[in-house]
Amino acid sequence: MSTASKSPRPSEEFQTKPWKYLGYPVFSQWLASDHDFFLVRRFDSLNARVILMLQWEIVLLEDKLAQMDRQRSALTFDDVHNGSFEDDDPARLALIREIYTKLKRYNDFIAQHSALKERPLSKMRDIQNLENWHNTYPGAIHPFESAFVKQRDDLINLVKIPRTPLRSFLERFDCFRWSRVFQHTPHKFKQPSSSDSTGYDPEITRHHAEDRIDGFVNAVICLCGFLMLIIPLWILLYTSSRAAQLGIITAFVALFLAIVQSVSVARPFESLAATAAYAAVLMVFMQIGSQDQ
Known part of the structure; x- marks a missing residue:
């Protein structure tokens, strides 16, 4: 059983x-x-090897084309119009078309690999x-x-x-x-x-949740920006010494630049432009305060 x-x-x-x-x-x-x-x-090594191989193939064709040019320019060779594609030798035209195909593959591959190399x-x-x-x-x-x-x-x-x-x-x-x-x-x-x-x-x-995280980060950035505008204004309001006011502005401008660089993906010149605008706001407020006094 x-x-x-x-x-x-x-x-x-x-x-x-x-x-x-x-x-x-x-x-x-x-x-x-x-x-x-x-x-x-990303296959860095393999991509490099393929590029070198494609380059080698093009170099061979380039050398072959140079030999054909020298041969058809020699005194002992039959007269060939080297200044016209229409009257050119069919063999040389065929070689140029082959070079075009190889170059297109090579250039396309280089462009694709360059885009990959730019990725961190x-x-x-x-x-x-x-x-x-x-x-x-x-x-x-x-x-x-x-x-x-x-x-x-x-x-x-x-x-x-x-x-x-x-x-x-x-x-x-x-x-x-x-x-x-x-x-x-x-x-x-x-x-x-x-x-x-x-x-x-x-x-x-x-x-x-990418949207929630980005929203929270943006809220933190906005809060920091708001505080960076309000706090120095109140400090400058109760500071009478011009040297002290310039020292306060210098400190907050440096702090603002550091914050912009640390909380955003702005490039250096963009950060400097934003910092210059921030410094201008503080300087205007300092001038208004000095006139009132």
Whole structure:
């Protein structure tokens, strides 16, 4: 009498076969759920090698074209109109067309690689998010195909969202990063048909509410700007010495420049322009105050 083997429990089945119940369908959904998760390799070394190979191919054609030009300009060669494409040698025209094709590939590839090189490398926190997923679900992706995570010096974010220095500073604190106020529930994952028995929980990943965080950071910036305008005005109002007033203005102008650089993504000349406008406001108030006195 034969007995049927007992089927494994859902949790055991999930633990032993994550590649079946998760795999790329779930991993791809997780990557697409947040810009900070979608990391890919830039392949710097391979791109450099391909560029050198394309360059070598063009150099060969360039040398061949130069030889044809010298040959057709020689005294012993038949008369060829070297100043006309219409009357040019078909062989030389064909070579130029081949060079055009190679140059187009080369230029397009250079432009694409230049755009990639301008992207900064992924931050360690983003890399750790990717590593944590693979550590939480080991075996879901083939080890050889998930090894790209270890290439930390070659990873970039597919979509790079600029963050102000103030936001980067606030995100260092756990109380800010894990606050429920700044979290949201992303779109529902499309679970596999057997997801109810796998034990996979997409809610284990915490997603930041970008709009709320940006709104909070903007509110902090506005508050700082308001205080930087009001506080020195009241101090100048009760300061009669011109030297003391200039010292106060100098201190607040330096502080304003430091704040602008630390809380915004403004470029240096933009920060200096804003600082100059701020200094002008304080100087005007100082002049008005001196006239009243």
